[in-house]
Amino acid sequence: MLVIKNAKIYTSAGVVYEKGDILIENGKIVDVGENLNCEQGEIIDCSGLTVIPGIVDAHSHIGGFGTDMSDQDLNEMTKNTTPEVEAIYSINAKSLMFQRAIKAGITTSCIAPGSGNVIGGLACAVKSHGKSIYDMCIKNPVALKAALGGNPKGVYGKRNQLPMTRMGIASVLRDTLIKGKEYIIKREKGEADFDAGLENVAKVLRKEIPLKVHCEQFDMLTTIRIAEEFDIEFTLDHAWGASDFYDDIVDSKNLKGVIYGPIGVLLLPGECGKIDIYSLIELDKRGVTCAIMTDGPICNPELIIVQAGEVVRFGGDIERVINMLTINPARIIGVDDRVGSIEKGKDADLVIFEGMPALDTNAKVRYTIINGEIVYVDSNGDHKN
Amino acid sequence: MIIIKGGTVHDGKGNIYENTDILIEDGCIKDIGSSIKVSNEVEIFDAKGKVVFPGFIDSLNVWGAKGPGWEDNDLSELSDPVTPNMDVVYSFDQDSMCFQRVFEYGVTSAGISPSTSNVLGGYLAVFKTYGNHPYKMLVKDKVGQVASITSNAKNVYGKRNICPMTKMGAIALLREAIIKAMEYRKNENRVYDSKWDSLQMVIDRKVPLFINCNTKSEMDAIELALKDLPVDIVFTGAFGIDEDTGNILNDRFSLILGDLTGHMSYVNTQVDFESINKLMERGIDIAISSCGDNVASGKESLLWNAILCYKNGLDAEDVLRMITSIPAKILGVDNRIGSIEKGKDADISIWSDNPIKTYSARIEATFINGENILYSRRDNTCWS
Numbered sequence: 001m002l003v004i005k006n007a008k009i010y011t012s013a014g015v016v017y018e019k020g021d022i023l024i025e026n027g028k029i030v031d032v033g034e035n036l037n038c039e040q041g042e043i044i045d046c047s048g049l050t051v052i053p054g055i056v057d058a059h060s061h062i063g064g065f066g067t068d069m070s071d072q073d074l075n076e077m078t079k080n081t082t083p084e085v086e087a088i089y090s091i092n093a094k095s096l097m098f099q100r101a102i103k104a105g106i107t108t109s110c111i112a113p114g115s116g117n118v119i120g121g122l123a124c125a126v127k128s129h130g131k132s133i134y135d136m137c138i139k140n141p142v143a144l145k146a147a148l149g150g151n152p153k154g155v156y157g158k159r160n161q162l163p164m165t166r167m168g169i170a171s172v173l174r175d176t177l178i179k180g181k182e183y184i185i186k187r188e189k190g191e192a193d194f195d196a197g198l199e200n201v202a203k204v205l206r207k208e209i210p211l212k213v214h215c216e217q218f219d220m221l222t223t224i225r226i227a228e229e230f231d232i233e234f235t236l237d238h239a240w241g242a243s244d245f246y247d248d249i250v251d252s253k254n255l256k257g258v259i260y261g262p263i264g265v266l267l268l269p270g271e272c273g274k275i276d277i278y279s280l281i282e283l284d285k286r287g288v289t290c291a292i293m294t295d296g297p298i299c300n301p302e303l304i305i306v307q308a309g310e311v312v313r314f315g316g317d318i319e320r321v322i323n324m325l326t327i328n329p330a331r332i333i334g335v336d337d338r339v340g341s342i343e344k345g346k347d348a349d350l351v352i353f354e355g356m357p358a359l360d361t362n363a364k365v366r367y368t369i370i371n372g373e374i375v376y377v378d379s380n381g382d383h384k385n
Numbered sequence: 386m387i388i389i390k391g392g393t394v395h396d397g398k399g400n401i402y403e404n405t406d407i408l409i410e411d412g413c414i415k416d417i418g419s420s421i422k423v424s425n426e427v428e429i430f431d432a433k434g435k436v437v438f439p440g441f442i443d444s445l446n447v448w449g450a451k452g453p454g455w456e457d458n459d460l461s462e463l464s465d466p467v468t469p470n471m472d473v474v475y476s477f478d479q480d481s482m483c484f485q486r487v488f489e490y491g492v493t494s495a496g497i498s499p500s501t502s503n504v505l506g507g508y509l510a511v512f513k514t515y516g517n518h519p520y521k522m523l524v525k526d527k528v529g530q531v532a533s534i535t536s537n538a539k540n541v542y543g544k545r546n547i548c549p550m551t552k553m554g555a556i557a558l559l560r561e562a563i564i565k566a567m568e569y570r571k572n573e574n575r576v577y578d579s580k581w582d583s584l585q586m587v588i589d590r591k592v593p594l595f596i597n598c599n600t601k602s603e604m605d606a607i608e609l610a611l612k613d614l615p616v617d618i619v620f621t622g623a624f625g626i627d628e629d630t631g632n633i634l635n636d637r638f639s640l641i642l643g644d645l646t647g648h649m650s651y652v653n654t655q656v657d658f659e660s661i662n663k664l665m666e667r668g669i670d671i672a673i674s675s676c677g678d679n680v681a682s683g684k685e686s687l688l689w690n691a692i693l694c695y696k697n698g699l700d701a702e703d704v705l706r707m708i709t710s711i712p713a714k715i716l717g718v719d720n721r722i723g724s725i726e727k728g729k730d731a732d733i734s735i736w737s738d739n740p741i742k743t744y745s746a747r748i749e750a751t752f753i754n755g756e757n758i759l760y761s762r763r764d765n766t767c768w769s
Contacts, residue, residue: 100654150455263683263685264646264682264683264685264686264689265682265683266447266448266451266485266682266683267484267485267486267683267684268453268454268455269453269454269484270454272455275683297648298648299646299647299648300645300646300647300648300653302693303646303689306646306689306692306693309692309744310685310744312744312745313740313744313745313746313747314747358744359743359744359745360742360743360744361692361695361696361740361741361742361743361744362692362695362696362742363696364696
């Protein structure tokens with residue numbers, strides 16, 4: 001039994017305890033509340049400290065890209081759609097990036113193929129700690145990755161291949177979905193040979209997993225339009241420029257959520273022209289599930305909190321912003337039965353901060369706990385009894 | 386004339402003055418004090434309860450000079466690893482600069498620098514971050530010569546089977562260039578050579594070499610290679626900083642810490658903040674920048690770097706100096722910018738709280754040359 005005592009607890013389940021306790025056993029949260037009876041077990045006295053659920057990064061590539069992106073195993077850019085590939089096979093579970101994620105309080109990441117292809121492959125959800133990738137993975141697949149805009153254009157256009165344009169990308173995406181629909185019908189009748197790629201496209205068409213779409217600015221409208229045409233679930237990833245399209249996003253059918261970021265980048269005309277993380281405040285108010293990403297290794301993992309701080313700077317309510325780092329991304333990637341909030345029965349993934357994360361700029365992670373195991377302790381932390 | 390009334394003024398040199406007025410005339414700070422008397426015609430900016438800082442200075446960046454698209458790179462003259470004769474002023478576009486809107490995060494000036502892909506890359510210059518004419522935005526040209534021995538140069542030229550393919554190759558080119566510039570000076574029958582001619586102000590120590598080094602071994606190599614040559618040194622990037630930095634150079638150097646926010650490159654995790662404190666106590670000038678080998682920094686980046694330095698244990702007022710008066714000194718423009726003092730340019734940012742300490746701090750005004758440009762939007766850009 002591990003006992004967290006006397007902490008300020010943001011549960012991401014609608015409750016904030018000013019002075020609460022959390023009981024942990026067999027890797028799960030057994031109880032959370034005030035003045036819990038907890039005599040035995042290892043106790044962490046968290047007086048003056050703040051506990052939030054382990055941070056969930058809903059869009060990352062850690063363990064699959066080298067630190068400078070030159071060494072990569074997540075863009076199979078041999079053809080413009082590769083729905084048959086799965087990110088889980090490209091992740092180096094021993095990558096030091098996971099250590100850095102743990103240090104920053106990120107306990108679960110959705111690791112997705114890159115954006116070189118219009119359809120990149122399957123994404124999975126993994127914990128930052130474990131013996132192997134199979135041990136770390138909590139759900140696979142969680143989404144089929146797609147990408148619009150400059151990335152696939154830049155890859156295939158240079159080769160004088162489709163897609164060289166945005167309309168080319170839309171055409172490739174629609175073709176794939178139409179083929180997937182045909183495949184489902186023919187396969188049921190026993191008229192089609194097995195096709196590994198179209199099997200995964202069929203998962204999207206059957207709404208088993210969402211299409212996870214890299215898109216910015218007006219490319220978001222392309223995503224919304226095609227998702228509606230094929231009646232599929234989807235997420236808007238990156239979503240720079242969302243403030244231009246509040247109504248479209250709010251009114252769109254089958255949107256699982258907006259996964260925003262990273263910010264702090266050079267502005268360029270076009271798809272990098274408008275970066276508006278404050279749009280999350282309005283989208284959240286209007287009922288859209290919003291999350292913040294690192295796009296690791298593009299951003300250091302600790303920047304997930306810094307970006308959350310920017311939402312606070314623009315007037316975001318702190319509890320809602322903590323949700324954008326925890327329960328919201330967990331819901332969007334479909335792992336909220338296991339992680340994302342501090343509730344009875346959930347995995348004991350917790351981050352203990354000194355200072356208020358996303359408000360105090362010097363808030364520091366003191367402990368990171370995954371599956372009830374303390375996987376990181378700050379060297380200055382001396383709260384353990 | 387305008388008066389900023391009653392704010393808590395951080396002068397950028399470590400001092401904090403409560404309830405203090407700043408009088409601005411003709412784009413400069415005319416007076417600072419409590420209850421400055423002014424006529425009714427003077428415009429008042431009420432700063433009661435607000436925090437007033439000098440405009441922030443990003444010591445090194447690419448804003449305005451990279452070119453309009455991802456494919457453009459007007460900062461990398463990669464035809465030759467030794468191009469000291471380049472001057473960044475000719476790559477700077479005022480609209481590209483304004484487009485970044487870095488003044489929304491209090492940044493009013495920046496050192497704009499050629500890329501770190503050449504061993505000698507050319508001269509950097511300091512620009513204001515808002516204006517309608519590049520030369521009017523220019524604070525000072527040729528404030529330093531950019532050099533680099535990081536992997537960037539190796540990656541570009543090594544692949545072509547051209548030196549430098551290695552760090553020792555890069556150092557050899559750097560030393561050779563400096564010595565050739567010295568020989569050129571001595572040679573009475575010299576034929577004009579733009580490279581060696583352009584390095585004269587470096588070997589005259591009128592301006593320093595801004596040498597990009599990421600690791601401790603790169604910094605040590607530079608100390609060893611240049612200790613006997615007549616050049617002043619500013620380490621940039623410099624993530625390998627430790628207590629022993631500067632031992633060989635007898636502390637004859639200053640340092641601009643590179644971007645801590647970007648890629649998970651590992652070099653930027655090596656920073657020893659305790660050593661930064663110790664070196665600053667020893668009187669070494671250390672500034673913060675959002676520069677690096679993978680430059681893609683936005684308007685938030687300089688403040689984020691300041692925040693990470695504060696989070697890692699540096700004093701908030703020291704951190705403020707590292708983005709105001711210290712970069713101004715390193716860049717040789719402290720006669721005009723970097724602090725709130727009489728006679729300086731009226732470059733001032735006003736916040737609801739101290740943004741180095743809390744994310745809840747919102748910017749309320751950014752003055753450049755005495756004008757609050759926070760909400761201005763130039764309407765003659767091709768992008769707006």
